[in-house]
Amino acid sequence: MTHKPHLYIIAAMSENHVIGQDNRLPWHLPDEWKHFRKVTDGKTFLTGRKSFEAPDALHSSYRNVVLTRNPNQEKQADIEYAMDLDSGIALLKDENEVFVLGGASVFEQALPLVEKLYLTIVHTTVEGDAFFPKLDWDEWNLISSEYHEADVHHQYAFSMNLYTRKTIMEK
Template sequence: MVTMIAAAAENNALGKDNDLVWHLPDDFKRFKKLTTGHPIIMGRKTYESFPSPLPNRKHIIITRQENYKACEKCVVVKSLEEALEIAKEDEQPFIIGGGEIYKQALPFTDKIELTRVHGSFEADAFFPELNLANWELTAEEFHAKDEKHNYAFTYLTYMKKK
């Protein structure tokens, strides 16, 4: 089951200048809990936005750059299809971005773990528009703005309709 995981604003903004435009500690914890032990598939710019590779996850990085060098344990591939082939031994590989990778991965995705950040933001990377006729909302959990979170957000879990 290929799972896409993202935090996107109400206008589908993901980030700007290769960084997030919000800081949600509880969402980082959820991301870690869900993805640990599974391959994470990402574009080169998403990989480069990390201060260091994320522990206990196989990093599969998609890039068109020839001879791209990533961390020792990282796998560098040229296409989403190649990334999915490498990750297929795992029961739940995660697509973690960025915007272009999400768009390419949508047809291959079975489940979406979306953190909807309540607000609109200026961005240069966006989550693809979902055709909700193709997806069933199976879980929803609202979190209010608080001292650690400058924005309210909702965890949404979608399953692709058969």
């Protein structure tokens, strides 16, 4: 039996599910970035190519698997390429925890497989061209939520939430 890593999604979305505009985040939230770094430090990232190449993308200092239709990219020390989600997960069979960083289509493909959602809700509605997939909230338990007020460094208030997938018994 092959080992499969625990898959987690980490993302930030507006109240209208926007996660991006022109391959950038539509907000600047320094304390949310700190949270992201704390949660993902030393972990493996699984991401789509456009998200990986975004100007404001964060990369794992440990290991990055990038999904691309052209996996014959130049090899680099901490970057590997895979054609699709299944082959990306197969590359990561020896990892314990893997964070899925998007974009929208990668989130949609990975959502049925993930055990946890680290999902920041930015308390605003914004224009965007990339959206987080619709969630069936009946499948998720809210484990923790940390609210952050808008302030001089944060244009919008936001809540950093952790959800775990409900077991069959809980549904």
